[in-house]
Amino acid sequence: MTATLIDGKAFAANLRTRIATEVAGLKDQGIVPGLAVVLVGEDPASQVYVRSKGRMTREVGMNSYEHKLPADTPQDALLALIDQLNEDPAVNGILVQLPLPKHMDEALVINAIDPAKDVDGFNVLNVGLLATGQKAMVPCTPLGCLMMLRDHLGSLSGKRAVIIGRSNIVGKPMAQLLLRDSATVTIAHSRTDNLPELCRQADILVAAVGHPRMVQGDWIKPGATVIDVGINRTDDGLVGDVDFDAAKEIAGAITPVPGGVGPMTIACLLANTLTATARVYGLPDPEGLTP
Numbered sequence: 558m559t560a561t562l563i564d565g566k567a568f569a570a571n572l573r574t575r576i577a578t579e580v581a582g583l584k585d586q587g588i589v590p591g592l593a594v595v596l597v598g599e600d601p602a603s604q605v606y607v608r609s610k611g612r613m614t615r616e617v618g619m620n621s622y623e624h625k626l627p628a629d630t631p632q633d634a635l636l637a638l639i640d641q642l643n644e645d646p647a648v649n650g651i652l653v654q655l656p657l658p659k660h661m662d663e664a665l666v667i668n669a670i671d672p673a674k675d676v677d678g679f680n681v682l683n684v685g686l687l688a689t690g691q692k693a694m695v696p697c698t699p700l701g702c703l704m705m706l707r708d709h710l711g712s713l714s715g716k717r718a719v720i721i722g723r724s725n726i727v728g729k730p731m732a733q734l735l736l737r738d739s740a741t742v743t744i745a746h747s748r749t750d751n752l753p754e755l756c757r758q759a760d761i762l763v764a765a766v767g768h769p770r771m772v773q774g775d776w777i778k779p780g781a782t783v784i785d786v787g788i789n790r791t792d793d794g795l796v797g798d799v800d801f802d803a804a805k806e807i808a809g810a811i812t813p814v815p816g817g818v819g820p821m822t823i824a825c826l827l828a829n830t831l832t833a834t835a836r837v838y839g840l841p842d843p844e845g846l847t848p
């Protein structure tokens with residue numbers, strides 16, 4: 558292996574320790590941040606994430622409120638729950654686990670969340686604030702990727718970044734954050750021509766596709782920094798969107814799956830909950846947790 562391993566698991570543990578210190582400081586002022594996670598349906602993968610989110614929320618000293626609703630819950634009942642959480646002063650962050658069941662209008666549900674409590678940063682207001690360079694809640698997965706990139710590379714200014722994937726939850730906000738850091742950003746997707754050739758130009762390659770090991774070793778520019786967002790369950794376990802064994806011989810640095818972007822996503826969710834709490838109480842944003 559020639560590439561540096563970017564250890565998201567260790568980075569995330571460190572981030573959670575810093576968050577726990579901040580939370581302890583708030584507790585002295587009588588403030589306990591609260592995160593509500595809403596899960597509709599019984600998707601086993603989602604249940605795993607929700608459980609580990611709950612555990613880590615409590616570990617940093619925050620309150621965790623878990624709401625599990627059956628898959629056939631009427632949309633109005635979900636909206637009523639969101640209203641109740643919006644009004645609840647003990648709840649500083651609200652996450653509605655995606656995807657939602659088919660009978661629900663995802664955009665409508667997400668936009669019902671109070672933007673100040675939208676710790677996923679998926680609400681149109683936060684999307685617009687990020688896109689226009691204003692203070693926003695930033696989506697957790699891209700925020701975690703940005704933190705690892707800055708930590709490894711320092712300045713991203715002038716670097717060529719290629720993001721594979723244009724979803725609202727990963728690809729698009731990742732592009733906004735890299736652009737803000739003055740990278741030269743290209744977003745690729747399923748209609749992109751000659752993807753391997755495009756990827757070979759990237760100093761920073763972010764794969765957020767959802768296809769196991771799609772990114773081949775020879776798609777990678779020697780020395781590039783590779784961030785693998787993919788979480789794919791296969792017969793040989795959890796794998797990313799990058800062929801790790803090939804990529805690690807060519808890349809300069811790479812995130813593993815598991816132990817890369819996933820743990821950072823959860824740590825950033827806690828960071829956003831802390832930031833949201835600080836903002837309601839008119840306190841300054843905690844240092845180093847926002848972009």
Ligand SMILES: NC(=O)C1=CN([C@@H]2O[C@H](COP(=O)(O)OP(=O)(O)OC[C@H]3O[C@@H](n4cnc5c(N)ncnc54)[C@H](OP(=O)(O)O)[C@@H]3O)[C@@H](O)[C@H]2O)C=CC1
Pocket residue numbers: 698721722723724725726727728745746747748749752765766767768786787788789818819822
């Ligand atoms: N580690 C973490 O914390 C998280 C991991 N994930 C994982 O990241 C991956 C992506 O998630 P998400 O963004 O939600 O996925 P989506 O399915 O919403 O988006 C996938 C994107 O990949 C593009 N794509 C699909 N096939 C190809 C192809 N052959 N060539 C180029 N582009 C392609 C799609 O293009 P088009 O738009 O044209 O269809 C789309 O833009 C998944 O594996 C998911 O599990 C997601 C969130 C958090």
Ligand SMILES: Nc1nc(=O)c2c([nH]1)NC[C@@H]1CN(c3ccc(C(=O)N[C@@H](CCC(=O)O)C(=O)O)cc3)C=[N+]21
Pocket residue numbers: 605606652653654655656677697698788795814815816817818819820822823
């Ligand atoms: N509203 C919403 N916000 C999300 O942020 C959100 C979501 N919906 N829906 C699903 C995706 C996926 N996601 C992950 C979080 C942590 C890991 C994670 O911790 N992964 C571990 C492995 C865990 C395992 O073994 O399954 C790792 O990569 O090391 C993965 C994926 C958040 N998502």
